[in-house]
Amino acid sequence: MNTIELGKTSIQVSEVALGCMRMDKLNISDASAVLEASREAGINFYDHADIYGKGESEKRFASAIKETSIKREDIIIQSKTGIRSGFYDFSKEHITKSVDGILERLDTDYIDVLLLHRPDALVEPEEVAEAFDQLHASGKVKQFGVSNHSPNQIELLKKYVDQDIVANQLQLSVMHTGMIDAGVQVNTKNDASIDHDRAILDYCRLNDITVQPWSPVQGPDGVFLNHSNYTDINDTLKSLAEKYDTDHEALAIAWLLRHPAQMQVVLGTMTPDRIKNYASASGIKMSREDWYTIYRGAGNPLP
Numbered sequence: 001m002n003t004i005e006l007g008k009t010s011i012q013v014s015e016v017a018l019g020c021m022r023m024d025k026l027n028i029s030d031a032s033a034v035l036e037a038s039r040e041a042g043i044n045f046y047d048h049a050d051i052y053g054k055g056e057s058e059k060r061f062a063s064a065i066k067e068t069s070i071k072r073e074d075i076i077i078q079s080k081t082g083i084r085s086g087f088y089d090f091s092k093e094h095i096t097k098s099v100d101g102i103l104e105r106l107d108t109d110y111i112d113v114l115l116l117h118r119p120d121a122l123v124e125p126e127e128v129a130e131a132f133d134q135l136h137a138s139g140k141v142k143q144f145g146v147s148n149h150s151p152n153q154i155e156l157l158k159k160y161v162d163q164d165i166v167a168n169q170l171q172l173s174v175m176h177t178g179m180i181d182a183g184v185q186v187n188t189k190n191d192a193s194i195d196h197d198r199a200i201l202d203y204c205r206l207n208d209i210t211v212q213p214w215s216p217v218q219g220p221d222g223v224f225l226n227h228s229n230y231t232d233i234n235d236t237l238k239s240l241a242e243k244y245d246t247d248h249e250a251l252a253i254a255w256l257l258r259h260p261a262q263m264q265v266v267l268g269t270m271t272p273d274r275i276k277n278y279a280s281a282s283g284i285k286m287s288r289e290d291w292y293t294i295y296r297g298a299g300n301p302l303p
């Protein structure tokens, strides 16, 4: 498993991470098997949010890890805050209270990374700064980042927040490429040139913010792999898989890892064999031409 530096830190993280959003659906024994499989595959990074399974995913993770030989200091745990029932809340009170809940459910003294989950329209960055200072000074949170944020939303935070923003978790898969399309189509009149993401990919690269693609195997109709609505992309991936001594499923992850932004892909599968297969995408050296073939196979004509 290749590692990358998280943001501007010297922390080495596996370029494939395991998202634990769906862990609440597993019993403790199956969750332990998932964690063991991920570690065997070289994953050292686990993504959570306070809301996953209404907190149950974090609890299940904490119980399951006790059944394994995994040591807290050998892994990096990230969680998110800011989404509440029917509204978003980046107030100091909510952020600090939410982190206390996260620590209790994860049964740990600290989390390595805290992300602001989705932009709060009513964000008061001074409050975020106070919350981050308090959490950092107490040792409860080591690093801070965001999710689903635009460049200017990050700039607004940076005006007040002292800590570096190390990561931005964003939806990206072969079948959800808006942030790439807008760059490829710049200055054309094609619909794909409409930039819904405000050049976020360039911004993260310019500012050494690690992009963490979420939902890496989903398209608009759910999982695109082996789905009859997505024959073109499946056929394209299959046509190239043998060349890379892999299968079309792992190649979909390798496509994300090929991007020079040095992304950290957040897997969502809770199936041990799939975790191992997707993790094996790390190390595949995809050619530039094949990257574009897959991009076009996903229905993206070049201008």
Ligand SMILES: NC(=O)c1ccc[n+]([C@@H]2O[C@H](COP(=O)([O-])OP(=O)(O)OC[C@H]3O[C@@H](n4cnc5c(N)ncnc54)[C@H](OP(=O)(O)O)[C@@H]3O)[C@@H](O)[C@H]2O)c1
Pocket (backbone or CB within 6 Å): 018, 019, 020, 021, 022, 047, 048, 117, 147, 148, 169, 170, 213, 214, 215, 216, 217, 218, 223, 225, 226, 249, 266, 267, 268, 269, 270, 271, 274
């Ligand atoms: N920041 C955000 O706003 C945000 C939003 C959503 C998610 N996330 C994070 O990103 C992580 C990944 O998101 P995600 O779960 O949507 O990602 P995903 O990996 O694209 O999707 C996972 C789902 O796809 C299924 N799946 C995977 N490979 C499959 C295959 N080959 N055939 C059939 N089904 C397959 C999995 O089922 P099995 O488990 O049965 O294999 C699981 O239900 C989450 O766990 C969470 O940590 C963040």
